[in-house]
Amino acid sequence: MRISNFPALFVSCLLLSAKVGADFYEGLTAYEAGDYGTAFRDWKPLAEQGDAIAQYNLGVMYYNGYGVLQDYKEAVEWYTKAAQQVYAKAQYNLALMYVNGEGVLQDNVYAHMWLNIASSSGDEDARTARDVVAKRMTTDQLAEAQRLAKECVEEDYKNC
Numbered sequence: 001m002r003i004s005n006f007p008a009l010f011v012s013c014l015l016l017s018a019k020v021g022a023d024f025y026e027g028l029t030a031y032e033a034g035d036y037g038t039a040f041r042d043w044k045p046l047a048e049q050g051d052a053i054a055q056y057n058l059g060v061m062y063y064n065g066y067g068v069l070q071d072y073k074e075a076v077e078w079y080t081k082a083a084q085q086v087y088a089k090a091q092y093n094l095a096l097m098y099v100n101g102e103g104v105l106q107d108n109v110y111a112h113m114w115l116n117i118a119s120s121s122g123d124e125d126a127r128t129a130r131d132v133v134a135k136r137m138t139t140d141q142l143a144e145a146q147r148l149a150k151e152c153v154e155e156d157y158k159n160c
Helices: 007-016 022-032 036-048 052-064 072-083 088-100 108-120 124-134 139-154
Strands: none
Touching: 022 036, 022 052, 036 052, 052 072, 052 088, 072 088, 072 108, 088 108, 088 124, 108 124, 108 139
16 A cells, blocks of 8 residues: 555645635645645645644655655654544555554554544545455454544544
């Protein structure tokens, strides 16, 4: 399983955000034109202010090395921030980082936990990926992943 990058995803993300401003749209236009440096400069302040879509987009940029040096650990940090705000695509991508051991130690329990959460948040791809990961896990690991997912949700996605 690999993290994919679909520019159309950014457009659909815009429809979901109540906090989207001119800087975000300017960043999107720059991103779509391949001007990743400008997109990064426009989105980073928004991400630092807590905008989940901007955080997710920075995660994608760090994952792919668009406008920044490729850095899986930095991608994990931005995906985590967006995932904790119940942004399903960030939850899914974070899970895949655990599946592949990119920026984190490979861990099927945490991968399953985030895939389960992303699935509950509405990400269709997460269901399929969760079932694939589950086949690699023991009964005890599955129980642990489900317990962690439940705790994560109950604690409003903090300390996941």
